[in-house]
Amino acid sequence: MANDRLLNKEVLRYFPKVELHRHLEGTYPLDKLYEIAKRNGLSVPSTLTAFREENQFPANGQPDFLLFLSKFKNDWYRSLGDIAEITYHAVKTFRQDAIFYMELRFNPEHYAVFNNFNRAEVSKVVIHSALQAAVEDNLRLKFLITLNRGKQTEDDLIAMYHQIKGVSPEICGYDLAGDETNYPPHEFQRLFNLIHQDGFKATIHAGEVSPAQQIWDAIRLLNAARIGHGTSAIQDRELQAYLKDKNILLEQCLTSNRQTGSWKDTSTHPFGKLFHEGVPVTLNSDDPHIQNTDLTDDYLLAIRYFDLNLDDLIRINLTAIRGSFLSEKEKAALESDYQAAVSAFRKRFKL
Numbered sequence: 001m002a003n004d005r006l007l008n009k010e011v012l013r014y015f016p017k018v019e020l021h022r023h024l025e026g027t028y029p030l031d032k033l034y035e036i037a038k039r040n041g042l043s044v045p046s047t048l049t050a051f052r053e054e055n056q057f058p059a060n061g062q063p064d065f066l067l068f069l070s071k072f073k074n075d076w077y078r079s080l081g082d083i084a085e086i087t088y089h090a091v092k093t094f095r096q097d098a099i100f101y102m103e104l105r106f107n108p109e110h111y112a113v114f115n116n117f118n119r120a121e122v123s124k125v126v127i128h129s130a131l132q133a134a135v136e137d138n139l140r141l142k143f144l145i146t147l148n149r150g151k152q153t154e155d156d157l158i159a160m161y162h163q164i165k166g167v168s169p170e171i172c173g174y175d176l177a178g179d180e181t182n183y184p185p186h187e188f189q190r191l192f193n194l195i196h197q198d199g200f201k202a203t204i205h206a207g208e209v210s211p212a213q214q215i216w217d218a219i220r221l222l223n224a225a226r227i228g229h230g231t232s233a234i235q236d237r238e239l240q241a242y243l244k245d246k247n248i249l250l251e252q253c254l255t256s257n258r259q260t261g262s263w264k265d266t267s268t269h270p271f272g273k274l275f276h277e278g279v280p281v282t283l284n285s286d287d288p289h290i291q292n293t294d295l296t297d298d299y300l301l302a303i304r305y306f307d308l309n310l311d312d313l314i315r316i317n318l319t320a321i322r323g324s325f326l327s328e329k330e331k332a333a334l335e336s337d338y339q340a341a342v343s344a345f346r347k348r349f350k351l
């Protein structure tokens with residue numbers, strides 16, 4: 001039975017959460033972004049409300065993948081200071097969901113391309129500012145570098161990878177995002193071979209709007225340790241058994257999947273069935289400012305539709321810790337701290 005008290009957002013908000021799939025580019029406080037846009041002389045609507053409407057997926061809008069993608073713009077920034085500022089304020093919003101640990105992903109190209117900033121410099125600025133905010137709020141962050149297929153060729157991605165790979169020990173892995181239909185996994189094998197040779201792990205967006213075969217390809221050709229979305233895994237029993245056996249987890253995102261059309265009816269989203277059958281799945285927000293939601297909203301949906309109780313939520317978060325890209329020693333320490341945070345939550349809300 002779902003726990004009714006957990007359906008109270010002002011309680012659930014404080015449940016400690018581990019998140020493995022969130023894009024910095026999709027998690028801005030829009031008031032700050034509006035300030036920066038105005039300061040930089042961009043053409044913006046005259047009110048914050050209108051600015052929000054322009055930069056968010058329409059409330060109750062029909063699923064539309066291209067409309068969703070059109071909300072990511074890369075011309076906001078005019079200086080490294082702008083990037084530092086928006087990153088800092090983005091991470092300051094994580095407190096509202098009681099983020100305990102996050103692997104925050106960002107694409108250096110997104111931040112650099114408009115002004116042709118140095119990709120390594122941009123990455124350092126993002127990581128430095130994000131950590132500054134994280135330390136203030138006592139939350140733990142690591143970073144994933146997003147590589148966007150379709151925007152850059154494999155050779156360009158390899159060149160960027162060489163530029164940025166040494167910039168920070170806080171980078172714990174690499175992500176392949178973007179148009180999965182037209183740029184399938186086999187086109188990026190050289191890039192991911194290099195990444196694995198350097199000892200990094202990879203998470204690959206796959207099976208979001210493509211068949212389960214793409215998930216197999218992401219695992220077999222790119223050695224994916226995790227899969228972004230992977231909704232189409234629901235169509236393939238053999239794949240589900242494989243994910244379970246190898247502990248390859250699916251980073252699932254309920255609101256995002258509805259808006260992009262990956263899975264239109266959240267009440268039948270594969271998350272519920274996969275979770276109850278023991279396939280490793282986690283809950284994530286993906287791009288909360290574009291979706292006009294926060295991570296707690298995704299938890300609310302999961303509790304409502306998939307009959308989750310507090311123990312289930314804890315299990316999902318422990319799955320996330322075990323599937324994180326930390327070392328075994330770091331995972332063990334994080335797990336014990338997480339259990340302590342959960343105990344404090346239980347005590348505070350008498351759950």
Ligand SMILES: [Zn+2]
Nearest residue numbers: 023177228286
């Ligand atoms: Zn994503």
